[in-house]
Amino acid sequence: MSRKKWSDLEKPLSEPILEVIKDLGFDLMTPVQAAAIPLLIARKDVSAEAVTGSGKTLAFLVPLLEILKRRHVEDPWKPNEIGALIVSPTRELAVQISEVLGQFLSHSQLSFLKQKLLVGGNNIEEDISGIKKEGPCILVCTPGRLEDLFERKGELNLAGRVKSLEFLVLDEADRLLDLGFKATINVILSYLPRQRRTGLFSATQTTEVTQLIRAGLRNPVLVSVKEKSTISTPVLLKNFYSIVEPELKFVALLEFLRQHGESKIMLFFPTCACVEYWMEILPQFLKKRVVLGIHGKMKAKRKNIVEKFRLAETAVLLSTDVLARGLDVPEIDWVVQWDPPASASSFVHRVGRTARQGTEGNALVFLLPTEDAYVTFLKINQKVELSALELEVPREDFESTLNRIHKLQAADKGCCDKGIRAFVSHIRAYSKHECNAILRLKDLDLGKVATSYGLLQMPRMPELKNSTADNFVGPKFTVNVNKLTYKNQQKEQVRQEKLKTYEETGEWPGKKKFHKKTESWEQSKKAKDDAKSKKELRRAKRKLKKASGDAEPKKKKQKFTEADLEELANDIRLFKKLKKKKITEEEFNEQMGMENE
Numbered sequence: 282m283s284r285k286k287w288s289d290l291e292k293p294l295s296e297p298i299l300e301v302i303k304d305l306g307f308d309l310m311t312p313v314q315a316a317a318i319p320l321l322i323a324r325k326d327v328s329a330e331a332v333t334g335s336g337k338t339l340a341f342l343v344p345l346l347e348i349l350k351r352r353h354v355e356d357p358w359k360p361n362e363i364g365a366l367i368v369s370p371t372r373e374l375a376v377q378i379s380e381v382l383g384q385f386l387s388h389s390q391l392s393f394l395k396q397k398l399l400v401g402g403n404n405i406e407e408d409i410s411g412i413k414k415e416g417p418c419i420l421v422c423t424p425g426r427l428e429d430l431f432e433r434k435g436e437l438n439l440a441g442r443v444k445s446l447e448f449l450v451l452d453e454a455d456r457l458l459d460l461g462f463k464a465t466i467n468v469i470l471s472y473l474p475r476q477r478r479t480g481l482f483s484a485t486q487t488t489e490v491t492q493l494i495r496a497g498l499r500n501p502v503l504v505s506v507k508e509k510s511t512i513s514t515p516v517l518l519k520n521f522y523s524i525v526e527p528e529l530k531f532v533a534l535l536e537f538l539r540q541h542g543e544s545k546i547m548l549f550f551p552t553c554a555c556v557e558y559w560m561e562i563l564p565q566f567l568k569k570r571v572v573l574g575i576h577g578k579m580k581a582k583r584k585n586i587v588e589k590f591r592l593a594e595t596a597v598l599l600s601t602d603v604l605a606r607g608l609d610v611p612e613i614d615w616v617v618q619w620d621p622p623a624s625a626s627s628f629v630h631r632v633g634r635t636a637r638q639g640t641e642g643n644a645l646v647f648l649l650p651t652e653d654a655y656v657t658f659l660k661i662n663q664k665v666e667l668s669a670l671e672l673e674v675p676r677e678d679f680e681s682t683l684n685r686i687h688k689l690q691a692a693d694k695g696c697c698d699k700g701i702r703a704f705v706s707h708i709r710a711y712s713k714h715e716c717n718a719i720l721r722l723k724d725l726d727l728g729k730v731a732t733s734y735g736l737l738q739m740p741r742m743p744e745l746k747n748s749t750a751d752n753f754v755g756p757k758f759t760v761n762v763n764k765l766t767y768k769n770q771q772k773e774q775v776r777q778e779k780l781k782t783y784e785e786t787g788e789w790p791g792k793k794k795f796h797k798k799t800e801s802w803e804q805s806k807k808a809k810d811d812a813k814s815k816k817e818l819r820r821a822k823r824k825l826k827k828a829s830g831d832a833e834p835k836k837k838k839q840k841f842t843e844a845d846l847e848e849l850a851n852d853i854r855l856f857k858k859l860k861k862k863k864i865t866e867e868e869f870n871e872q873m874g875m876e877n878e
Contacts, residue, residue, distance in 0.1 A: 284309040297390035311336035313506040326498040328481045331506040334637035341450045341480045360416025365448040367421045370456040372400035379421045394418045399426045402580040424465045431472045440472045448478050455483040456606045518636035521645045521670040527729035532679045533672045544614035546597045551710040553578050556599045558703035571596035577603040605630045618646040624715040625662045651724040686735030687756035694765035704734045728753035818849045821856045
């Protein structure tokens with residue numbers, strides 16, 4: 282699809298909107314903007330699928346503002362009326378949308394439209410007070426917070442405020458569903474008027490997204506825009522992979538970061554614990570670089586961290602998949618992945634943080650020798666071509682780096698604890714990999730992987746039961762892990778108090794107690810056999826009584842003596858012989874004492 286000018290739209294946009302677009306530096310429309318904007322302005326419901334970084338934010342903000350402005354001319358918006366809702370999966374993306382929207386609303390001719398950002402982590406009472414006081418016409422929100430506001434019964438009455446709703450936007454709809462917001466979205470939709478326009482934007486069309494389209498959109502127009510039919514990542518993105526031995530992975534990463542010291546880099550890890558740990562270690566090796574970390578368990582801090590990364594020129598940002606979608610930070614030079622992500626689609630979303638809006642970008646994923654099939658898998662599954670990138674890792678660098686990490690852990694029990702949690706969480710995340718046919722846990726050398734984390738000793742975990750961990754490389758110096766102390770004085774004080782209690786009682790405070798069975802195996806086996814005998818006899822008696830028509834009401838359970846159980850076992854044996862026709866019915870009745878009945 283050829284790139285069009287904003288002035289080429291059949292229904293021309295309002296002057297203030299065009300002026301802001303020009304100020305933002307967007308002279309031409311992207312394909313998804315050219316396809317979706319005319320349809321939305323024409324009041325059609327639209328479901329748009331487009332690769333990450335293709336300009337979806339302006340594709341819904343521009344028609345949203347145009348529709349609200351036109352309605353204002355005919356019937357001015359009242360302070361208690363909400364004209365548009367924008368629902369985003371994460372607070373980072375919601376903040377980003379709000380910032381772009383704010384640039385439009387700062388224009389004097391659009392200042393009559395007010396917006397309110399509603400995300401989790403903020404005080405909900407303050408949000409309610411802000412809505413009542415400011416009277417916003419546009420709400421930019423995360424689904425959980427919006428549902429809370431709808432469900433609250435009180436003076437706000439958000440359901441009443443959205444009766445005049447003109448436009449609903451579900452941004453990154455596939456991600457909304459991936460994060461488990463399906464029920465929440467259905468609750469939100471139940472409060473909204475049916476006579477509205479809906480724009481649903483996503484990077485991929487999944488079965489769940491299709492179901493949401495059917496539930497939330499009326500006769501939608503489906504728009505699918507891809508830059509090339511053969512690829513699912515931006516055209517100007519160069520994808521690389523590097524094969525490294527498990528124990529050398531961190532050293533290889535360090536070498537790469539040093540080679541690209543002038544670059545802005547996003548570094549993805551599989552779990553929150555991994556981000557926490559490497560945030561402790563990496564700054565010790567990159568003294569002159571800004572190293573930041575972010576993950577889903579952080580709340581209020583996340584906004585400030587993203588802003589710091591946005592403003593820095595050569596920062597390294599460690600992140601989980603919480604920032605894999607929608608984040609638009611200019612001039613990210615490299616996206617690096619510690620290991621293959623949990624799903625193939627996540628790979629596409631991660632690398633989409635670079636090469637956005639027509640700029641060039643690069644991406645690198647580290648693979649182990651046992652994971653080389655992932656290159657072919659991505660080519661088939663996501664049509665992504667990866668090129669090999671060789672990284673030289675001198676052996677002396679490995680030994681000195683590992684020794685340094687060991688000393689960092691030995692100097693602080695907090696660092697040691699984080700390392701163990703990171704390793705354990707990494708292995709467990711790996712075991713749940715979507716591509717477990719080619720990325721198999723049993724192929725991992727867990728000793729070497731633990732070495733790459735610089736652990737002082739192998740942790741205890743079920744996954745290590747059948748592993749000898751012979752290739753684990755521990756510290757060259759003697760260290761007693763049980764006697765490590767925390768640098769954090771408060772934590773160390775708590776540890777000392779627990780240690781004192783342990784010395785007095787022999788039990789570590791807070792540790793779960795597991796009660797072991799005291800009966801022997803023979804006793805346990807006999808109890809199981811007795812229970813089975815009782816069950817079979819009851820079944821046999823029911824069948825006999827049913828056949829003779831002498832069925833009686835159920836009686837209370839009786840306790841059986843040893844003699845009773847022996848008799849029961851004999852009766853069962855007789856019944857089985859009768860069933861197999863080894864004895865006649867007369868012989869059975871005679872031995873059961875029923876010959877006179």
